[in-house]
Amino acid sequence: MLLTSATAVSAASVWGSRSSSMMGTGMTETYAAKTNALSYSDLTGGIVTADDLFSKRDLKQEADLSEASCITVEDGQTISITAEGVYVLTGTAANCTVKIEADKEAKVQLVLDGVSIVNDDFPAIYVVSADKVFVTTTEGSENTLSVTGTFKADGETGTDAVIWSKEDLLLNGKGTLTVTSAKGNGITSKDDLKITGGTLNVTALLDALEANDSIVIYDGNITVSSKKDGLHAENDEDDSIGYIWIGGGTLNVTATDDAIHGTSFVQVDGGTITVSGAEGIEGTYIQINGGEITVYGTDDGLNGANKSSAYETAVEIAGGTLNVTVGQGDTDAIDSNGNIYMTGGTVNITASGSFDYDGTATYTGGTIIVNGQTVNSITNSMMGGMGNMQMGGRH
Template identity: 30%
Template structure:
């Protein structure tokens, strides 16, 4: 019950330990304790199962001593490789700790580490690198962590491969400075999942400075933010499937998306940062409040930034820039919310916005300039806004006389019968904003509701032939921003000076006449 494999070597070079079926239990200390070694390599021999188990209390020589603090502990660099299995049961504190650099490079398909720990699962103080193998972690603290806060070049976590499953009471993977994911399959559940209110920080991926994701498959169910950085987040590849009790992806300073697939299936706010730049990627966001929010300030790594807890400024030079990508937002609050400015030069953006009149599918304080791409935003009418008159691409804000039920087909075509829009909003709606290169100043357009459309919808958009339902209104587009339909109280569109933009409603009042 008090077995221990201890390493104490002053020699330079590697100390290699081959584990080929060991079962070490120590009720009062660490089963493996590397006190001193230049670099220790633990190889899990192919086909073997190895077990390390400690007790709930360690016995130290004096009150000042608090290490080792893990069932597998190294005071220096540590590498774990091989094709066997290591099962660590840590009843005292952490599972595996390397106080310098910790690298895990197991043989894919056979190498495995299983950790159950009352506190953190796997820690590399200076750095933690995972190259391959299967890692399963059940932790009462953080799942994986690098926590050196004294050197800006340390406190780093890099996930380049592996099949990683983490269930953690606190953060899933936490880096004091930088966290990068370039490969692997990650499944993280933190704080009990997105339906739970966590008492402590329970983020999925978290970094004190930057998060960079270039590849891999990442599935997160987090009570707190699914992906969080105190400075910036860059996503250029990979597949992210995120469910969050707070923000899907949150960066205090900058969030840049250059590619990949991001699905935020549950969140309070989907994407949030002071500056958001979307250049490419497939993005789907579902939010109980704002879908995409740009605002200033920081919530740091505060516990569970639930509604109203993020200390973001109300307005300022905060920007949402959309240069490309396919973006779908389903929000009960504002769809695109900028406490500053929005600029769109390309891409496809679809917003299924709020039903309450105190929110809007589009909500900006500074301005919204659009020069390219396709924008479709449906929502309530009370605070509806369109892009402003600084735009070089034309926009339409159409307001219905009454709220239309969710799933109502809306069709807009020109005088020649060419389709401008065929769309079924996911929520009840009274306004639709459309901006498209096909929308022409001076042209006459007709709005229909109901009817049928051939083919299947892609995020509510149809491209097949339309069979008409009820003719609502015909109107002439006039200027950069056309407002048509019913007069509804509230704010609709902005000019650079902050006043209402666009044109007054035109054409006959909404009616129910059938198409000739």
């Protein structure tokens, strides 16, 4: 996992907060900025780039099969992989696990060529150790992995996903992978989870895609459905990571809670994205640089929330097209517990509350449409009208 040099931050950062004072019958609130946190001036223009995140092999959609080992899955079998290499999986099986326990420097590539595994209570693919594991679908292949019951632990290791990895995990290829988790997560990586190609369908009771350090999407056709979060990245030990980056592909997310949740930041540089959830996109710093994004939220569309001390709490819109529709009631299309910055792009809002911010809104470029009307300011719809609006460069 690589970040730009600007993202090396001190754990001594403190969160931004509100302070309130009563004046007669009114109330004023001010937003206290975080100290030592990366701010808009550090982050604008892109927090991470594709060059930071992907190797040439990551972006290659086919495996080198010249020295590949071929494995046919069988009922009740644990397939143990202990060495670097390429392994082609075929066949249909019940209660079968592909277990990878290789050297810490080993790169292991699993090539799914029409494989189907249905398990009762344990992952279909279980990565204990390796440097990185690739899961690659062959062109035109249909592959299904599912777990029908409650996951059981492996000793002290809690396994809670159909594909569970302690190490970096990358999904790519030219085929289709369908993952179904009746009682847990769909795909979990305790490190980075990367998707660079292929068709991926994930249905899960809990998080559909989960990672500790990051979820990054370069390309692919991805559809996820979750009774919890669609995409969830969070690191309990280091809140400067646990982020989500989307640079391309097609992403459709339906979730009961957050459709996309990156604890530190969420950065969208491209792609066609349609998400639906209580919160559409949530992160401490949300940066929209490109893409065609459609958000349906029953609470907030975009929510810049105080989740990480390492980043300013803000929503930044610098490009792309963002269509946001939210439900009735105490809801907001774009909600920031800190600041809002808009320098470009198009924002099309359908909502009773368009913007809600505790800090400052700065609007210097782009187009804002609220309920069919073009507006030239970011008006705070928060109860009591807190926050300050700043204009620069627009007339």
